[in-house]
Amino acid sequence: MENKNYKERVFEVTQLIPRGRVSTYGLIANYLDLGSARMVGWALNKSLLSNGVPAHRVVNRKGELSGRNFFPSPTMMQELLESEGVAIEDSKVQDFKQLRWDPSIELEE
DNA sequence: GGATTGACGTCTG
DNA sequence: GCAGACGCCAATC
Structure with a gap:
């Protein structure tokens, strides 16, 4: 029973x-x-059931908080990001091009 | 077990 | 640059 699903990998990277x-x-x-x-x-989406998975730090390629509706409160995602120093406007990440964290580069695979 | 859906992305018009 | 269609793979109905 390989619990190491692709989901867990997503959790790790997200963390x-x-x-x-x-x-x-x-x-x-x-x-x-x-x-x-x-x-x-x-x-x-499943990670919402798990603790320690900052899903709010993951957005779509446009930098939009597409998953905000899935949070307990649609504003919580934005609040969390702003609390971390990420500027949000109109449910979109400002300077997203700068703030986007690419694991393939940052972790250098 | 087939059909539908989904926190997306890329391509084409 | 924007809008629509397709593809992607897994889970759910």
Whole structure:
């Protein structure tokens, strides 16, 4: 029973995201070679049931907080990011291009 | 077990 | 640059 599902890998990578930074589904999917960014989003959906998984640090490629609706409160995701020093406007990450954390690069694979 | 859905991404028009 | 369609793989109905 290999509990090491691709989901757990997503959890680990998500937890590796530094505070004040954000990542995208595509980057994580590419790093884990899942083949589909949807897998990351789906896995993160399950991550809501797990503790210690800062899913709020993961956004789509546009930097939009697409998953905010899945949180207990749609504003909680933004609040958390702002609390970490990430500027949010209109449910989108400001300077996202700078703040985006790419595991394939930061971890240098 | 087939069909649908999903926190996305890339391509084409 | 924006809008629509397709692809992706897994889970759920």
